[in-house]
Amino acid sequence: MPDNAQLAQLFERQDVLDAWLASDACKTIKRLKTFELSRKVFEGNYGEWERAIVSRHTDDPKQILMDGRDRTWVEDYLVEVTRTFHNLAASAFTLVDHSRKFHAELYATDNLIPDYQQHVDDTFVNPAEPHVVKCLRNYVQHKSLPLVNASFGLQFSPTGGIINWSVELNTARLLEDFDWTAQARSFVEQSAPKLDLAALLRTYRDLVVNFQDWFASEQHRVHKGAFDQRDVVNQRLQELNPANGHAPETDVEVASATNSTEDQGSE
Template identity: 25%
Template sequence: MDSSGMKFHNRMKSHSFSYNIFSMNLKELNEGLKLIETPQVGLKLMSEENREAGHQAHREINRLFHNFIASAKTLIEHTRIFVDKHYKDTPLHQAYAQKIKSEYAEDELCRFIQDLRNYMLHQGLPHSQMSISFTRGEPDFESTISLETEKLISWSRWSAFSKSFLAKQSKNIKLSDLVTPYGEKINSLYEWLDAKFLKHHSGDLKALEKLQIEYQSLEQEKSNKSSQHDASGAGASA
């Protein structure tokens, strides 16, 4: 239990809670958006006879979106603290810092999601709308929940990266166009980081495996001796 390998396992188990919260929020939000964006479902929810159900569905997506944004920021901070605390001055720490700097720190979508958390903290939930749109000449229609770009731009505290991101958006930003690619970026980062952790602790894990085999062998030996003792005692009684 005091081995480096077991301590690593315990640390990872503790840290996994933050990632699990983010992952489950992402999963639930994606499932909700997929349902809303199913044209037949969206059309039904936005019909007059189902107005209350439509309002409730919209409120639920707002709740899930809030939880998703909040858990994303929590995961980012917990991971930064985790790596700083346990891997400072190691190649793993250097590799993580470089990864964040080169692929995430200046990524416009990532910065926008982080800034959106601050927006929600100080301004409240961003205004969103559930709508149906048709394209002329096309038989199909699209049902979506989206944010209004113009209302977001009016906030004065966006970072330069977020301002650039917003400037490239159309009138409305589909939530799924934010959630899906951001989720993929974060999942990719944590798959990469897990691989780095395993490589960094490969020696510790091998040593732990050896200790576990030795422990199991000792336990089996004790069990065998106990069985032999019980058998000899039974023979003497007979």
């Protein structure tokens, strides 16, 4: 049974939580956390893609020669590469769309992030890679899944072997009967006869991560007051209960379950 001091502490902790949950700062941070989900989905899909394309990689020259003779693994490998590529392409522009909408709703009217459009241009407009990825997303959604090719080469050396592995798309097939933008078409044509899909997506991932890191830093600048208020709340909650001293930042609640035997009978 809690004593009076413990009860007072519990009530104060609940008062702090209630005040936090009702505050504008909490509502702002919850919105930011919701937006972060789009980035995490993109990064999760990219991680799956990377794991899929390296799942057959090996540094053993003997193994690569055996894989070249026994090709029973090829179909399953290409299905998984294609599946993860499809998910990555879809989430890539979900993140772009969510970023655009988020900026329009929270920052555009008062021009709170003045350099936003310049960073968008530097990341998504001027480089060719984002145009290619966007066209590939449309290709996947509106035409067909592209035929992905996996190729490897083995170069022997005195210390062993060097294995070159790539995941590619046939550029002639890509350009057939599909409306590519000028920048994307030029990039694909210059890549002929094979577009290195892994290298393309790696470059695109780096562009997106750099942009989202910058955007997150600007959000923290604009909403510094909300984050400062959260830190004060966390400090007080930590003082009241060191084992659970964090202010909620999402609408997801984690409830602890206990097993009760009160209603259990015996047979």
